[in-house]
Amino acid sequence: MHVIEIQNLKKYYGTKRGLESATLYVKKGEIYGFIGPNGAGKTTLIRILMGLLPKTDGVANVFGKPCQMGDADIQKRIGYMPSDASFFPEYKVSELISFFGAIRKPNPKYVEKLCHILDIDLDKTYASLSFGNKKKIGILVALMHEPELLVLDEPTTGLDPLIQKQFLDELLELKSKGVTIFLSSHVLSDIQKVCDRVGLIKNGIVILENDMHILKKEEHKIVEFSPFYPIEVPNMIDFQKTAEGGTFKYQGGMTPLLKTLSQYEFTDVVIRDVSLEEIFLSYYESEDYHD
Ligand SMILES: Nc1ncnc2c1ncn2[C@@H]1O[C@H](COP(=O)(O)OP(=O)(O)OP(=O)(O)O)[C@@H](O)[C@H]1O
Incomplete structure (x- = not known):
């Protein structure tokens, strides 16, 4: 069984194309890189995957079940970071961690590890953080409950090179423990470093999907x-x-x-x-x- 199964997925916003025909499969324990130019349909596909947007047609399954809003069992197993993640602006970072900790019941040791890897400043308010530091809170909230599947939309944009490396190393460690990771990014060098497979979407159609090493060998x-x-x-x-x-x-x-x-x-x-x-x-x- 594939963890993610997308088949001929179509999404129209009225008459405007979001996705034309997207087909891709993500296996358990792999890191899948999803790339494409601006407006290609990446965020649309991810939002359908997360049950945040209804599809127009086609198949979108996660863990063998159709993606839909409010499926608490499935949601628990997923860590999602939207590209535009934002949190209560007046909360201190430590308060945000307590807030999400109360909902997700993470292992405090793992939260501590993530704060260390990402070099998170606990005392600042969310509103006062820079773009890159806000990004780190999105990553922390997506990873903290150690989900089976991570869906990360543009996670590394704005991170400094050291934090970026530590974050990518953490993804590789999670993969070694069997976690499945779906990663959309414009930073192709990141995708190249960590992904086993890559899908390229253009104009709402997945035009290429292949193992990274095959892709490179063919060239x-x-x-x-x-x-x-x-x-x-x-x-x-x-x-x-x-x-x-x-x-x-x-x-x-x-x-x-x-x-x-x-x-x-x-x-x-x-x-x-x-x-x-x-x-x-x-x-x-x-x-x-x-x-
Ligand atoms: N709410 C919406 N209403 C109308 N059209 C939309 C809406 N959301 C997205 N679109 C359109 O759907 C297409 C796909 O957009 P989407 O945001 O999924 O692309 P993307 O690949 O994530 O782009 P980017 O890399 O710039 O974030 C675009 O043409 C976009 O204008």
């Missing part, structure tokens, strides 16, 4: 070198001159590539995988980027 390598020489390697494509030297894409064995490269007096050569950003930009750019 070519990027070779960057300096200074410039007009080199030729079999199977190279997109050869370009750059300010420092040159670059090309390459698909094939390493031996012929290294043999050719060794014939030149380079000061620097980098052979690297294509980044997730480069893979997805090629999909975004294949048609009009925005809807």
